[in-house]
Amino acid sequence: xxxxxPLWRLLTVALVLxxxxxMYWATLKVNYQWRWERVPExxxxxxxxxxxxxxxxxxxxxxxQIRITPLLGGEPQAIPDxxxxxxxxxxxxxxxxxxxxxxGITPGPLLIGLWVTLKISALSLxxxxxxxxxxxxxxxAHNPAARDLAAIYVELIRGTPLLVQMFIxxxxxxxVLNLSGFVAGVTSxxxxxxxxxxxxxxxxxxxxxxxxMEAARSLGMSHWQGMRKVVLxxxxxxxxxxxxxxxxxxxxxxxxxSIMALTDLTKAGRExxxxxxxxxxxxxxxxxxxLLLTGALSVYVRKLExxxxxx
Amino acid sequence: xxxxxxxxxxxxxARQVEKRYPNGTLALKGVSLAINRGEVVCIIxxxxxxxxxxxxxxxxxxxxxxxxxxxxGISVHAAKxxxxxxxxxxxxxxxxxxxxxxxxxxxxxxxAPVEVLKLPVAQARTRAEKLLAKVGLADKAxxxxxxxxxGQQQRVAIARALAMQPRVMLxxxxxxxxxxxxxxxxLDVMKDLAAEGMTMVVVTHEMGFARxxxxxxxxxxxxxxxxxxxxxxFFTGATNERLRAFLGQVAAH
Numbered sequence: 219x220x221x222x223x224p225l226w227r228l229l230t231v232a233l234v235l236x237x238x239x240x241m242y243w244a245t246l247k248v249n250y251q252w253r254w255e256r257v258p259e260x261x262x263x264x265x266x267x268x269x270x271x272x273x274x275x276x277x278x279x280x281x282x283q284i285r286i287t288p289l290l291g292g293e294p295q296a297i298p299d300x301x302x303x304x305x306x307x308x309x310x311x312x313x314x315x316x317x318x319x320x321x322g323i324t325p326g327p328l329l330i331g332l333w334v335t336l337k338i339s340a341l342s343l344x345x346x347x348x349x350x351x352x353x354x355x356x357x358x359a360h361n362p363a364a365r366d367l368a369a370i371y372v373e374l375i376r377g378t379p380l381l382v383q384m385f386i387x388x389x390x391x392x393x394v395l396n397l398s399g400f401v402a403g404v405t406s407x408x409x410x411x412x413x414x415x416x417x418x419x420x421x422x423x424x425x426x427x428x429x430x431m432e433a434a435r436s437l438g439m440s441h442w443q444g445m446r447k448v449v450l451x452x453x454x455x456x457x458x459x460x461x462x463x464x465x466x467x468x469x470x471x472x473x474x475x476s477i478m479a480l481t482d483l484t485k486a487g488r489e490x491x492x493x494x495x496x497x498x499x500x501x502x503x504x505x506x507x508x509l510l511l512t513g514a515l516s517v518y519v520r521k522l523e524x525x526x527x528x529x
Numbered sequence: 530x531x532x533x534x535x536x537x538x539x540x541x542x543a544r545q546v547e548k549r550y551p552n553g554t555l556a557l558k559g560v561s562l563a564i565n566r567g568e569v570v571c572i573i574x575x576x577x578x579x580x581x582x583x584x585x586x587x588x589x590x591x592x593x594x595x596x597x598x599x600x601x602g603i604s605v606h607a608a609k610x611x612x613x614x615x616x617x618x619x620x621x622x623x624x625x626x627x628x629x630x631x632x633x634x635x636x637x638x639x640x641a642p643v644e645v646l647k648l649p650v651a652q653a654r655t656r657a658e659k660l661l662a663k664v665g666l667a668d669k670a671x672x673x674x675x676x677x678x679x680g681q682q683q684r685v686a687i688a689r690a691l692a693m694q695p696r697v698m699l700x701x702x703x704x705x706x707x708x709x710x711x712x713x714x715x716l717d718v719m720k721d722l723a724a725e726g727m728t729m730v731v732v733t734h735e736m737g738f739a740r741x742x743x744x745x746x747x748x749x750x751x752x753x754x755x756x757x758x759x760x761x762x763f764f765t766g767a768t769n770e771r772l773r774a775f776l777g778q779v780a781a782h
Binding site: 427429430432433434435436437438439440443447448451452455 | 588590613614615616617619620621623625627628629630631640641644645686689690693
């Protein structure tokens with residue numbers, strides 16, 4: 219094959235730039251005030267961490283030393299590590315009031331949201347893989363009950379919208395079993411993704427030639443031994459690319475947990491938008507942060523695939 | 530009672546074996562045969578004659594509809610038979626080799642002794658290395674099946690089956706998937722096995738091998754065991770019309 223002309227690459231760059239310019243021009247039409255400079259403070263807070271008063275009391279300030287004498291009586295207590303004093307001498311504070319700030323950089327709401335999204339996605343993925351492996355084995359099992367149960371699970375989950383499943387898990391199961399938003403979120407994402415993983419696992423197993431299991435059985439291995447030692451290792455290797463796609467879907471679907479009083483990346487984005495009135499910048503930033511997560515996963519899986527191809 | 534007639538000598542016995550597929554086709558029509566310990570039996574016949582099916586019923590890779598198969602006096606297809614245990618005594622070699630592609634040659638051979646016979650890994654390794662040397666592939670221990678030629682793969686497959694120290698070896702067209710120049714190396718390994726006294730049942734199209742190595746040759750056609758005899762008589766003196774027609778066709782090629 220003749221190598222493609224580099225002109226095509228140039229055309230790609232030109233088109234992307236043109237689309238970007240078009241979007242910029244469009245925002246000019248709606249008279250939008252771009253304020254990118256406000257985004258970083260929602261990623262990292264440099265102002266420092268606020269220190270609350272531990273109880274109601276009277277403040278004594280000496281330089282950067284804060285001592286609070288409890289209103290209910292007792293010894294005065296020193297508040298350590300204050301860098302910026304925000305109360306004055308003799309002032310009365312109540313428990314929870316900010317008395318000062320510690321210096322240093324702390325994660326802002328968007329980074330905290332990213333961390334929550336990462337935690338939910340990672341946990342859900344682990345459970346989804348386990349659930350999907352079990353259901354996938356059920357789909358190819360000889361036992362009719364196992365086969366039917368697995369089929370019902372897959373059809374029920376694939377046939378209903380994730381958002382509706384989340385409402386059911388959060389409002390119905392969550393109320394009945396008293397689940398936290400986090401547990402409900404992980405549960406619904408794992409159950410949803412597990413159904414797709416099951417189909418990927420089933421397809422992987424069915425793609426392994428029948429002769430492999432026959433050879434294992436002819437050597438005296440049980441069906442389960444043959445599955446574990448011979449068929450599954452080959453099936454999972456074939457399943458890796460579609461599983462990576464499913465993992466990426468899971469990260470993106472996790473944005474729906476923001477309905478469950480969980481401040482994930484999307485919910486954090488919404489909160490930041492409501493306090494900054496800069497929706498364009500914030501949503502572009504949020505999208506980029508999702509892209510970082512999904513991109514990292516896809517690079518990792520590609521490496522894993524290469525490694526397995528060598529083994 | 531002469532030695533050849535004594536019951537202890539019979540290793541595999543099939544009695545009136547019938548195999549009917551769910552769609553009604555009759556693959557085996559009342560096949561009866563007895564294979565003695567140490568005997569090499571070749572089964573020939575046109576494709577679709579049921580010879581592979583018959584072989585696969587001997588270790589229950591294929592079920593039967595009626596009749597009975599006994600191996601060492603144990604009914605192979607009885608519900609209470611421990612098939613996994615029984616299969617350790619019958620090594621099988623497949624047309625497509627069916628080596629495990631994610632394992633090296635050595636690991637292929639070690640897997641079942643470790644998993645099924647619970648042999649210590651070191652012992653299984655020693656056994657596997659000896660068997661690889663026996664099939665002339667001592668230097669290929671660390672190779673994956675994809676790095677081996679068809680003939681080498683089939684020799685590893687034979688070593689894999691031998692690692693279970695079976696009482697009988699079942700060969701299902703072991704050379705049919707090979708390039709012509711690779712057939713000889715596999716047949717040589719099989720000849721050595723036969724010379725050591727291994728009981729062998731070989732479904733094959735290799736008439737030369739059947740003639741040279743077999744103690745008895747069976748001809749199957751349309752699910753029936755049509756004719757059986759010692760190789761000399763089978764290939765030259767047979768008067769059976771269907772066998773003559775088949776041999777005529779083979780010779781024409």
